[in-house]
Amino acid sequence: MADSKKNVLVIGGGAVGAIAALNLEVGGLATVSVVLRSNFKPVNESGYSIESCDHGILKNWKPSHVLPQVPDITNQSLPPYDYIVLVTKNCPDVPPSISSLVGPALPATNTHTTLVLIQNGLNIEKPFIESHPHTTVLSGVSLIGSAETAPGVIVQDDRDRLLVGAFRNPNIDVALEQNKAKEFVQLYGKGGKTDCVYSETVLHDRWRKLVYNACLNPICAITGLDTGRIRLADGGIEGLVRPAMQEIVQAAKAKGVELAENVVDFMIEVDPLDIYLSPSMLADVRKGNYIEFENLLGEPLREGKAAGVPMPTLEVLYQLAKAIQWRTKEAQGLVQIPPKRNAVA
């Protein structure tokens, strides 16, 4: 690795992005700029308040730079970043697209900057490989448990474990992609507070995490029950969670990804029951935020069905999640409906 620090732009400093920025800064190998939106003012003025099982309690912690928007490197004559780490929620059905969000800091012809997607879901690299065909795109599968309980207030109650590998881009040399992934693992893990490892099995990592995210996230979001309560609820596991998870395992298999035999039981029990964990999709519904249902649920469903796998449980969950998203779109003014007819004409 070169002597000088890497210049890293983190876009989205919420629950996971704040901890990612912290890990990169404490390692001392990166200078981090974080792009913030709703929490810009409190973090810019007083820094983050962080309660973390990995880092302890930090008051007024600030990354090197805090920005209110993605910098336009061409108009501002800035050098390209070494890494751009995207840690927003990823909702392709809600504008702006993530390619256009990153665009000002990542020209379409870029070859220098490596893009790292620390986001849940499947096929999230595809829009970038189209819009930025010569950019190396890395996958970050995060197993952290973290929440932003108020703007700039982060509570991380489950350890940060991050699997990093390269999404295969046929326009780029494999060794180069892999070296970038290994370099990022060094930057991220250097502080010793996180378990960040290089992985060559990106697709396997993503399908495995979907056994949880494609099933528990929407089931908890739809029912309003956390992962402890869904286990206690009558029929919650045998009637909903297990059939959904089995469909994901079959879809993965049809796509050539063989998951461990015990993966369903493992994922059902992965959160201790009595921590009553709210998966991010449930947390988003409670906050009135958009949900990542297309990448977490829609993509594996489409892939599985196209490969001939029957997925009746996932199909219903998908349609329910889509209706919830529509409800949020209406509340946010993204869709308009005809006015209600008067009872008396």
Ligand SMILES: NC(=O)C1=CN([C@@H]2O[C@H](COP(=O)(O)OP(=O)(O)OC[C@H]3O[C@@H](n4cnc5c(N)ncnc54)[C@H](OP(=O)(O)O)[C@@H]3O)[C@@H](O)[C@H]2O)C=CC1
């Ligand atoms: N939370 C968790 O424990 C886990 C989450 N993940 C995944 O990590 C990813 C990030 O999740 P998480 O950190 O929880 O999400 P959060 O909602 O906590 O944070 C996302 C942040 O991105 C910001 N953001 C969104 N759009 C923009 C934009 N256009 N410009 C600037 N900032 C923007 C949001 O700002 P604003 O507040 O204004 O919307 C918010 O601060 C997701 O894909 C999630 O599925 C993976 C593992 C665990």
Ligand SMILES: CC(C)(CO)C(=O)C(=O)O
């Ligand atoms: C369950 C969890 C926290 C696992 O890391 C997650 O990925 C999510 O909430 O979306």
